[in-house]
Amino acid sequence: xxxxxxxxxxxxxxxxxxxxxxxxxxxxxxxxxxxxxxxxxxxxxxxxxxxxxxxxxxxxxxxxxxxxxxxxxxxxxxxxxxxxxxxxxxxxxxxxxxxxxxxxxxxxxxxxxxxxxxxxxxxxxxxxxxxxxxxxxxxxxxxxxxxxxxxxxxxxxxxxxxxxxxxxxxxxxxxxxxxxxxxxxxxxxxxxxxxxxxxxxxxxxxxxxxxxxxxxxxxxxxxxxxxxxxxxxxxxxxxxxxxxxxxxxxxxxxxxxxxxxxxxxxxxxxxxxxxxxxxxxxxxxxxxxxxxxxxxxxxxxxxxxxxxxxxxxxxxxxxxxxxxxxxxxxxxxxxxxxxxxxxxxxxxxxxxxxxxxxxxxxxxxxxxxxxxxxxxxxxxxxxxxxxxxxxxxxxxxxxxxxxxxxxxxxxxxxxxxxxxxxxxxxxxxxxxxxxx
Numbered sequence: 496x497x498x499x500x501x502x503x504x505x506x507x508x509x510x511x512x513x514x515x516x517x518x519x520x521x522x523x524x525x526x527x528x529x530x531x532x533x534x535x536x537x538x539x540x541x542x543x544x545x546x547x548x549x550x551x552x553x554x555x556x557x558x559x560x561x562x563x564x565x566x567x568x569x570x571x572x573x574x575x576x577x578x579x580x581x582x583x584x585x586x587x588x589x590x591x592x593x594x595x596x597x598x599x600x601x602x603x604x605x606x607x608x609x610x611x612x613x614x615x616x617x618x619x620x621x622x623x624x625x626x627x628x629x630x631x632x633x634x635x636x637x638x639x640x641x642x643x644x645x646x647x648x649x650x651x652x653x654x655x656x657x658x659x660x661x662x663x664x665x666x667x668x669x670x671x672x673x674x675x676x677x678x679x680x681x682x683x684x685x686x687x688x689x690x691x692x693x694x695x696x697x698x699x700x701x702x703x704x705x706x707x708x709x710x711x712x713x714x715x716x717x718x719x720x721x722x723x724x725x726x727x728x729x730x731x732x733x734x735x736x737x738x739x740x741x742x743x744x745x746x747x748x749x750x751x752x753x754x755x756x757x758x759x760x761x762x763x764x765x766x767x768x769x770x771x772x773x774x775x776x777x778x779x780x781x782x783x784x785x786x787x788x789x790x791x792x793x794x795x796x797x798x799x800x801x802x803x804x805x806x807x808x809x810x811x812x813x814x815x816x817x818x819x820x821x822x823x824x825x826x827x828x829x830x831x832x833x834x835x836x837x838x839x840x841x842x843x844x845x846x847x848x849x850x851x852x853x854x855x856x857x858x859x860x861x862x863x864x865x866x867x868x869x870x871x872x873x874x875x876x877x878x879x880x881x882x883x884x885x886x887x888x889x890x891x892x893x894x895x896x897x898x899x900x901x902x903x904x905x906x907x908x909x910x911x912x913x914x915x916x917x918x919x920x921x922x923x924x925x926x927x928x929x930x931x
Contacts, residue, residue: 536568548645569832621666675745677712684789727877739883812840843887
């Protein structure tokens, strides 16, 4: 009996072992046919922001990633690799393993002329630079926050590096909340006695003198022109909050002193407003500069100036992303990929752009039509492009000087931060017209 029982137990173990081997065999067979990974970007995605980081990570390792525009919120698809699936799991990014036939069916559906979708191949991870001061200032920057959270690598550069000519070595440049007019962000009225402001002025003046410029405004104009040449040569520029405003104002004011005595030691040039040249600007026209040193505004590009308060409160502050034809306007389509078309508004030194100051050559990507506010803009300059986004922090409605940085782990599905990351991957796409 013991012998029979022994053989019975051994047989059971053998059966279980065989069943396990069969299951493992089926698993590996399934994965042999499951030859693609889809990273959904609709509401099924647990972490939209880190999903961009995975796509960037795959590109760094020379994997070809296809951006499925308007399909499941702008999903990513790539050939199956254990490393990519593992990276998704490690970063908490939702992904789906599908068979080759399923991927073909998705691409076939997207290619249907009646469907507003397209598939764009991303081929190479762009080299990213953030133009940002090296000294500590009492505010953060949404782009560096989200790049760090999404684990997308970038270099920090500033005036020394730009004047030295490093920009052509990068593909994509973000402008920190900089004041290119040389007025130190117009913080003089409220913060001139603060130690951080005093130190920033000292460092900016020392840098200008070291690089051979008699004024900070002259240095900033030289930097702005280097950035303009970077875009003209094929670079991709992204800026938000006060940077778009001050950048175009600086270009328009070339050769004109728009800085008052407390900023550069001498009075503003008489009739400076009349001497502005809007043809030099990327995005804006017909604006008036702020000549009041006490005013925390650079120009009337911003809707939130002190002569007209915005007639909207936080609860009702939204803007709408435009819908573009994915097959023909695939560049603006890439820049507006999201899991919602309605995005909560957020303020900044430059909150949004007055429609009447936007050039007709600019492509409006998002707006609040009722308020006449443009929130998101894009355009071409030479061989490159620029993209401007209003507001300071998509998840902090009214971010004040000295407020702590936003913890993005609390907002992994932020639609506003997604707009920034769309721009990160945009340079990786093929730069060619859609084939007819």
